[in-house]
Amino acid sequence: KAGVTQTPRYLIKTRGQQVTLSCSPISGHRSVSWYQQTPGQGLQFLFEYFSETQRNKGNFPGRFSGRQFSNSRSEMNVSTLELGDSALYLCASRGQGYLSGNTIYFGEGSWLTVV
Amino acid sequence: GIQVEQSPPDLILQEGANSTLRCNFSDSVNNLQWFHQNPWGQLINLFYIPSGTKQNGRLSATTVATERYSLLYISSSQTTDSGVYFCAVDGPPSGTYKYIFGTGTRLKVLA
Numbered sequence: 001k002a003g004v005t006q007t008p009r010y011l012i013k014t015r016g017q018q019v020t021l022s023c024s025p026i027s028g029h030r031s032v033s034w035y036q037q038t039p040g041q042g043l044q045f046l047f048e049y050f051s052e053t054q055r056n057k058g059n060f061p062g063r064f065s066g067r068q069f070s071n072s073r074s075e076m077n078v079s080t081l082e083l084g085d086s087a088l089y090l091c092a093s094r095g096q097g098y099l100s101g102n103t104i105y106f107g108e109g110s111w112l113t114v115v
Numbered sequence: 116g117i118q119v120e121q122s123p124p125d126l127i128l129q130e131g132a133n134s135t136l137r138c139n140f141s142d143s144v145n146n147l148q149w150f151h152q153n154p155w156g157q158l159i160n161l162f163y164i165p166s167g168t169k170q171n172g173r174l175s176a177t178t179v180a181t182e183r184y185s186l187l188y189i190s191s192s193q194t195t196d197s198g199v200y201f202c203a204v205d206g207p208p209s210g211t212y213k214y215i216f217g218t219g220t221r222l223k224v225l226a
Contacts, residue, residue, distance in 0.1 A: 033212065037156075043201065043216035056213045088156050094212060102146050102165075104212065106158040 002027065004093050004107035012113045018079040021110045025072050025093030032074040033104065034066060037088040046089075049074055078112075086114045117142045117206035121217035128192050128224050136187040136220045138202030146205040146212065149176055149187050152219070153198050161187070161200075192224045 005024040013019050025032050033048040033056075045058040049068035066076040072093075078085055088111055092104040118141040128134055140147075149161040162169050162176040164185065169176050173192075178185040189196055199221050203214040 031212065033214075035214075035216075042218055043203075045213050045215070048212055056211050058213070090156075090158060092158075102212075103148065103160060103163040104214065105160055106150070108155065108157045111156070 004091055004105055006089075006091050006107035006110050008110060009108065010111045010113075012115060013081050015081055015083060015114055017081050018077060019081060019112060020075055020077045021089055021091075021112075023074045023076075023091030023093075023107060025074070025091075026095070026105060029093040029095045029105075030072050031094040031096075032068055032072065033092045033094070034074070034076050035090045035092065036060075037090060037109075038084075038086070043090070046076065081114045083114050085112065087112060117144070117204060117215050119202060119204055119215050119217040121200075121202055121220050123220060124218065125221045126223070128222070130192060130194060130224055130226050132192050132224075133188070133190045134192060134222070136189070136200050136202075136222075138185040138187070138204075138217055140183050140185075140202075140204045140206075142183070142206045144180065144183075144204040144206050146214070147178055147185055148203050148214070149185070150201045150203065151196075151198050152201060158201065189222075192222075194224045194226050197222055197224050 031050045034046040048056040068074045090109045092106045120139045147165045150158040166180045175188045199219040202217045
């Protein structure tokens with residue numbers, strides 16, 4: 001069974017640009033969540049989607065947005081990039097059901113550098 | 116919101132040594148997981164353990180929910196165990212799956 005796939009793995013953007021990151025969850029998983037990891041703030045929750053609906057959102061400005069498609073793939077977008085948005089962005093997926101419904105599995109992440 | 120503290124922040128071991136990593140949390144939790152972050156950044160799921168004890172090879176974990184802590188044991192450590200270990204918890208209300216991560220324990224195992 002394939003794991004969580006994130007693309008692109010590495011990217012460099014200029015301040016003021018926008019970026020879109022993609023995440024394909026484990027087959028059959030309908031929940032996708034996103035996290036940001038920086039040296040200063042650690043790992044922080046961005047948002048969670050389930051069946052195309054955003055269910056939870058972390059404390060990030062409106063420049064950070066996301067969506068989920070009917071096939072459970074998710075994208076997150078950051079507009080008007082700032083230097084402080086440089087980070088590792090991690091996507092996680094979660095299944096349903098008693099046996100597998102509570103464990104989240106992470107992808108390899110997307111390394112974003114803003115210059 | 117819920118606070119998560121991990122200790123020690125850094126740990127250096129000789130290969131073959133045993134270690135215990137601790138995670139304290141400030142409120143009741145619905146979900147708790149331990150992760151190992153490898154040098155390439157990926158978070159590898161080690162245990163889903165909101166309560167009780169689990170073992171997987173050289174690793175084991177115990178969560179005492181009533182006392183709000185969890186422990187990760189690494190026995191006979193190997194150089195491949197190096198990396199950062201994170202505890203992540205999801206507190207009330209239930210069903211949010213909004214994990215709060217600790218600041219991690221950075222482990223280095225020397226050959």
